[in-house]
Amino acid sequence: GAGVSQTPSNKVTEKGKYVELRCDPISGHTALYWYRQSLGQGPEFLIYFQGTGAADDSGLPNDRFFAVRPEGSVSTLKIQRTERGDSAVYLCASSLGNTQYFGPGTRLTVL
Amino acid sequence: AQSVTQPDIHITVSEGASLELRCNYSYGATPYLFWYVQSPGQGLQLLLKYFSGDTLVQGIKGFEAEFKRSQSSFNLRKPSVHWSDAAEYFCAVPRQAGTALIFGKGTTLSVSS
Numbered sequence: 001g002a003g004v005s006q007t008p009s010n011k012v013t014e015k016g017k018y019v020e021l022r023c024d025p026i027s028g029h030t031a032l033y034w035y036r037q038s039l040g041q042g043p044e045f046l047i048y049f050q051g052t053g054a055a056d057d058s059g060l061p062n063d064r065f066f067a068v069r070p071e072g073s074v075s076t077l078k079i080q081r082t083e084r085g086d087s088a089v090y091l092c093a094s095s096l097g098n099t100q101y102f103g104p105g106t107r108l109t110v111l
Numbered sequence: 112a113q114s115v116t117q118p119d120i121h122i123t124v125s126e127g128a129s130l131e132l133r134c135n136y137s138y139g140a141t142p143y144l145f146w147y148v149q150s151p152g153q154g155l156q157l158l159l160k161y162f163s164g165d166t167l168v169q170g171i172k173g174f175e176a177e178f179k180r181s182q183s184s185f186n187l188r189k190p191s192v193h194w195s196d197a198a199e200y201f202c203a204v205p206r207q208a209g210t211a212l213i214f215g216k217g218t219t220l221s222v223s224s
Binding site: 004033035040041042043044045048055056059091093098099100101102103104105 | 115143145147154155156157160162201203205206210211212213214215216217219
């Protein structure tokens with residue numbers, strides 16, 4: 001079946017703007033994760049959903065970052081008042097058990 | 112707290128030579144352990160995982176890894192490297208069972224001809 005998909009693949013925005021990044025998980029996967037990967041680093045956890053609720057949002061760096069998963073499937077990561085330091089690849093993963101499957105990521109560039 | 116260390120930032124191996132990428136972890140109990148590979152501009156692909164049982168696990172693309180509890184290690188190996196194996200490799204453990212992963216900083220593998 002289809003894997004995890006993320007849109008857009010690339011997003012360029014200006015400092016101060018609002019962006020939304022979308023993740024479409026593997027059908028039937030109840031858990032969904034967002035990570036951020038900066039250049040030369042491993043992915044870092046942002047937020048984890050089990051169903052519709054955020055089970056753990058302790059990785060969100062500040063209140064400019066927010067994520068939703070209203071119907072327990074597609075998730076949107078929202079970043080307000082973007083800063084240049086938000087530039088990174090944002091990865092989404094989904095799982096049914098203990099193994100996470102990753103999407104291709106969205107490369108966000110804040111000018 | 113859980114953590115993962117990949118001591119080697121960059122490794123170069125000749126095509127056809129064997130490969131070992133090191134991973135050391137810190138975890139309170141018997142960990143789940145994962146190796147992922149990331150090719151340039153791509154997402155993470157699962158190579159193999161260890162949950163329990165046989166400490167030598169086989170993965171895709173001819174990779175294997177061995178869990179050594181006494182050394183807190185989960186090193187990735189391949190007997191004969193191909194040019195297409197050039198990529199970034201990440202070792203990971205869960206923050207807690209069944210939740211988000213903690214990744215090492217990764218090891219970049221270059222393959223020379």
